[in-house]
Amino acid sequence: MRIGIVCPYAWDIPGGVSAHVHDLAIALIRMGHEVSVLAPAESDDNLPNFVVSTGKPKAVRYNGSVARLSFGPVTARKVSKWISEGAFDVLHVHEPLAPSLSVLACWAAKGPIVATWHSSMDRSRMLLSLNRLALTAMEKITARIAVSEAARTTLVEHVGGDAIIIPNGVDTxxxxxxxxxxxxxxxxxxxxxxxxxxxxxxxxxxxxxxxxxxxxxxxxxxxxxxxxxxxxxxxxxxxxxxxxxxxxxxxxxxxxxxxxxxxxxxxxxxxxxxxxxxxxxxxxxxxxxxxxxxxxxxxxxxxxxxxxxxxxxxxxxxxxxxxxxxxxxxxxxxxxxxxxxxxxxxxxDWATVAQRIETVYESVHRPGVTVEPDFAGQMLGRIGHARITRGLSS
Amino acid sequence: MSPLSLGEVLLLIAFLWHLSHQAGRLDRLHHRIDVASAALDGHLARRAATVADLATHLDPASGVILAEAAYAARSCDPSDFDNRMNVENVLTSALKATLEDDEDVAELRKDPTINLLLDELVADSRRLELSRRFHADAVQACLHLRQQRLVRMFRLAGRAPTPRTMDFDDQLPASLR
Missing domain, CATH: 3.40.50.2000 (Glycogen Phosphorylase B;)
Known part of the structure; x- marks a missing residue:
């Protein structure tokens, strides 16, 4: 299968999500899949050949701490380009609630989309605006995975719907x-x-x-x-x-x-x-x-x-x-x-965990159907978003 | 007790006149701060409203960051001074993060609505910057007066709370300056 994976956080800065994406990509490649990972990166040096960088992430105070995220029109265009050139059988976005590449990818794509929720957030941190914006992008997601019971609870309580739990793999x-x-x-x-x-x-x-x-x-x-x-x-x-x-x-x-x-x-x-x-x-x-x-x-x-x-x-x-x-x-x-x-x-072990994730891919994959750019989706996302922020202003 | 001499009486009158003059000055300064503060509140609200509007026209990631920051600024309790400075700083840094890139801003300006909103944001921010400085001037003058020994000794400030300058970052992103 051709699999496109989106990591919202910098590839070359140690972190739970990027480590997960790294190990998953390696395991999937070992299993014979074609994998392309889209991620921000501080530097283009030493990137593995399966990683496509969207450039340096920007530091922004968000959700009470400083996060390094990627956003903006130039980045959004890179995401669309990666999606249309990739012709992926499955698109797998990670942490789609982070305002970074993953939500941009959901916005810009249609077709079989899998999403993995990593962190748990309490209600005060769960964004009012994001909640509704998320719904527009989230509705495109075909299969949802949570890495822990806590991450699943966050998803169920705040976004609705359900997710299957597949834990983090450990490279042993x-x-x-x-x-x-x-x-x-x-x-x-x-x-x-x-x-x-x-x-x-x-x-x-x-x-x-x-x-x-x-x-x-x-x-x-x-x-x-x-x-x-x-x-x-x-x-x-x-x-x-x-x-x-x-x-x-x-x-x-x-x-x-x-x-x-x-x-x-x-x-x-x-x-x-x-x-x-x-x-x-x-x-x-x-x-x-x-x-x-x-x-x-x-x-x-x-x-x-x-x-x-x-x-x-x-x-x-x-x-x-x-x-x-x-x-x-x-x-x-x-x-x-x-x-x-x-x-x-x-x-x-990652080999076992990646197999379980592969089964999810197989369940959403339809032969002959690939992930395509979704311009209508972008418009819809925008309108949906407009509704939210108008809600805020009133 | 000997009666006061004419000189002493004149001195006392001069002293009382000075005190009342200082009290009047203090009162005017407090009033000036109130006016400046109200103006500043207005400009902060306008900036947040423009940012919330702008957020609806951007990509969802930038949009969420700006909408969140704008929402926090608008829903903040104005009496919680420290938190208020914090949310305004967050809003400024969210603007810097989303609009710092010349290339991004050039791309955004191609959209006529966004172009208009960016101009509005620049105008809002300039007004905000000025009103924050005027407010700070008034507060500094007032604090200076309140520190004088006579003003403190005779408690001329009464129960008026000690005014504070609004110290937050109001600088525009480099690409908009």
């Missing part, structure tokens, strides 16, 4: 072949922790609190801690025979992350909150390490209840110590978690 390729660091996990057992050590929400304190009880039952256990920050005070609170079991790696390079995760018998995620997804859990599972995590909702989703990992009561060190000891003692459970984790990580 480099984790699948991870090799433990030399000397790890060793003959005794090893527990791995990853994350800022002095950030309370990452929960190292909970693990440190559980350590004495774990050491009591597994005297030769080791704790491998990787992440920036200073934890010397925290460790000083432990008796020497417990704190000596800790190895602090400090900040690690992202290329070393797979081998650090693979160096443990258990990866522990004692995060106390503020997690929306838990990518690192999937990375640990992909590297074959069983996961023990706090029972946050986000983690429960990733672990599929407790099917793909063990959970303990959030912020409860005793519960953590209990779960870790029980799991370490049970070789069959460790083996089961290893296998279930690998499977679960595969479900979230």
């Amino acid at each position: 390729t480099e984790f699948r072949d991870a090799v433990p660091m030399p000397g790890w996990p060793g003959n005794g057992k090893t527990i791995v922790f990853l994350g800022r050590v002095d950030e309370p929400r990452k929960g190292l304190t909970v693990l440190v609190g559980a350590a004495p009880k774990i050491v009591e039952q597994f005297p030769d256990i080791r704790f491998l801690v990787a992440g920036p920050g200073d934890a010397s005070e925290l460790l000083a609170s432990l008796p020497d025979h417990v704190s000596s079991r800790f190895t602090m790696l400090g900040m690690i390079d992202s290329k070393d992350k797979p081998s650090v995760l693979a160096s443990g018998n258990i990866y522990v995620a004692p995060n106390t909150g503020g997690e929306s997804f838990g990518i690192v859990l999937l990375e640990a599972m992909a590297s074959g390490t069983p996961v023990v995590a706090s029972n946050l909702q986000a983690f429960a989703r990733v672990l599929d209840g407790e099917r793909a990992g063990q959970m303990f009561t959030n912020e409860d060190s005793d519960s953590l110590a209990h779960v870790i000891c029980e799991t370490l003692r049970d070789e069959t459970e460790l083996q089961r978690l290893h296998t279930a984790g690998l499977e679960r990580a595969q479900e979230f």
Whole structure:
């Protein structure tokens, strides 16, 4: 299929949406599709050949923060040109509520259009004007995808209609072949922790609190801690025979992350909150390490209840110590978690996620029908918009 | 208690006359601020209305950004001073973001309606800029007077609130200057 993907945010500035579009495009190309991505870019250097740039985005204060977006008549013309030259079988716009390329693309095109909603917005931020303008452009969208339950709720409540949920993919390729660091996990057992050590929400304190009880039952256990920050005070609170079991790696390079995760018998995620997804859990599972995590909702989703990992009561060190000891003692459970984790990580892998998105494309694609420029749509959009702003003025 | 000498009486009269003169000046300045402030409010409202109108004629992305900013400016509670300055700044920066590009503006000016609206926006903004400066002048003069020792000592300003200058960016996008 010929697929046109529109990313509203700068291609070369790190961000959730552009990362999603990047990984999706690569996965679709691997599956044999022809893909063209339209996106703003700060610089034309180093753009992959499947990306068409609309030029530098403009910084604008919008929705309470500074966003870098693309708009204006010259940009709109580039979008129309890309659509008419592309002759796409499917047009896939991302974050169509952002006043940038995606809404321009909806405005300028007709045919099979798929849209993905990424973020959730609360009502005060949901734009009055956009709401109605959105409807004009939104009505052209054939299939709607949301990356999370929160994004779906935003869509359902404020725009109406429904969307299917297809989560963000995680690229676990480099984790699948991870090799433990030399000397790890060793003959005794090893527990791995990853994350800022002095950030309370990452929960190292909970693990440190559980350590004495774990050491009591597994005297030769080791704790491998990787992440920036200073934890010397925290460790000083432990008796020497417990704190000596800790190895602090400090900040690690992202290329070393797979081998650090693979160096443990258990990866522990004692995060106390503020997690929306838990990518690192999937990375640990992909590297074959069983996961023990706090029972946050986000983690429960990733672990599929407790099917793909063990959970303990959030912020409860005793519960953590209990779960870790029980799991370490049970070789069959460790083996089961290893296998279930690998499977679960595969479900979230981009290859799997892209296949699900491909199925959506197939459901809207009609042979012989391509996405065409829509000049009538532009007029309609304009009239629709005029109605809105008149509404504002009165 | 000895009776006041003629010189002392004259001095007292001069002093009282001075005080009443200062009070009169202060009153006139407060009044001038009220007038300037009302004019400024009017020009802000006109600018927002023109932007809302302009927004309907642009591409939907630019349109949404401008319509949002205009809406925020018009629906803002005028007594919430800081928020008000903030929304006017946002409106100015939205104009700069959407109309900063010479190429874009040249393209837009091909449309006669947009061309007219852009001219109106320029006129609105120039009037706004002037009225903001006149308002700031009056506020500065008033603050200067209110800082004088006698004015403070005799509380000549009464319960009138301390006036504030409206410090927001009112500069036009470069392509329209």
